[in-house]
Amino acid sequence: MKTINSIYALSIRELKITYRNFFDLISIFLFFFLGTVIFVFSVGTNNELYNEIGIGIIWTLILLSNTLSLKRFFQSDFDDNNIIIYHISGLSYEIIALTKIIITWIFIQLPFFVIIPLASIIMNISLDNLKNIFISFLIGSCIISCITSISGAMNLLNKKNFTIGSLIIMIFSIPVIIFSVSIAKSSPDLLKSQINILLGIMFFFFAISPWICGLCIKISLQNK
Secondary structure, three states: OHHHHHHHHHHHHHHHHHHHOHHHHHHHHHHHHHHHHHHHHHHOOOHHHHHHHHHHHHHHHHHHHHHOOHHHOOHHHHHOOHHHHHHHOOOOHHHHHHHHHHHHHHHHHOOHHHHHHHHHHHOOOOOOOHHHHHHHHHHHHHHHHHHHHHHHHHHOOOOOOOHHHHHHHHHHHHHHHHHHHHHHHOOHHHHHHHHHHHHHHHHHHHHHHHHHHHHHHHHHHHHO
């Protein structure tokens, strides 16, 4: 019961922090929207081209937008020692990381379900496969949240160069983008197998992310 109460308290605190940093969230979505507009102005109104590469552009902008949220994961709690207080209250570092992944996914990834159709309309992308796009994003966004958490935890070990975290996100997100774009354009015969592959990647990262984050936090606290 104590653990559940601690998780609940941590979740409520994360919600309050997210509300206070509302303009940080707006900046993430504004970055995505402006990136979409810039591509439209630079490429022009070539509908055939957008139908070919538009979904890939959207996923690339989602990936770049997520790099803006790197410091949201652990840095502030690490600097003010709140992460130690969470641990003393009965939560393992792995549970802390998992809770933060879920909260961050809710507030950063879920709003993209509204923004993606708008970006598709701006780019004149066919909305026939919108269902497949949402399925791929639902799975892929969970993976990106896990990867971002790993990058945020690794940044605790290297405060001099935060670009390493962004590079980690981009490298490990390559398979996610490949299969997510494939699902959006996939034929019914291949759809199920590609979804299963993406689900496998999601469960893999969902399993290892809390442990890697917990290990990085422990090492960072020892070296603090």
